[in-house]
Amino acid sequence: DIQMTQSPSTLSASVGDRVTITCRASQSIGSWLAWHQQKPGKAPKVLIYDASSLESGVPSRFSGSGSGTEFTLTISSLQPDDFATYYCQQYNSYWTFGQGTKVEIK
């Protein structure tokens, strides 16, 4: 099984901050990685797929990078609507999620 490890688990930030979340895979997954945003009581919503492709309708302040075993999600300027929990998801071999990173207000 491929394990996904996110860091940090919790991140405190202010509106306007640049935020970076890291996801590491236990083995190479190429570029088969997605990032999802989840707000309380709601289903997750995909932001990024294929490591760096922006899903239609997602603001351009979200970006993804990486390949192999190390990936990052960057929010260039944090907005009030961005306070949520973020999950990485590999799809190289079946599916695995990271444990999540909660972005909270500082």
Place this chain on the structure above:
Amino acid sequence: QLQLQESGPGRVKPSETLSLNCTVSGASIRGGFYYWGWIRQPPGKGLEWIGFMFGSIHYSDSTYSNPSLESRVSISVDTSKNQFSLKLSSVTAADTAVYYCARAKGSGSGWFDSWGQGTLVTVSS
């Protein structure tokens, strides 16, 4: 516009079988090359895939289950209703979770591009 909607009992007794349906609108389960299946999230915890089926009519018997749940999971499809179903047997309190149906698309096993709203299932006597 693609929509997925879960339905089923909100409470199941320990040792019984959890049964959920997912009704799809806006696309045919048998059209294209997508995976359709189930993901769950225990209260306050992360996401876990349960099982998926490959929707293409040419691969109608292809289902995949999380090894940690494999012996208890069954996924089936009702083409006439454009609906797919989950059965999880011998449930315990550890199976209490919000259950989502979802579609996976794209290369590899696919990323989850569409989700249902989720339904909370509580295992309790």
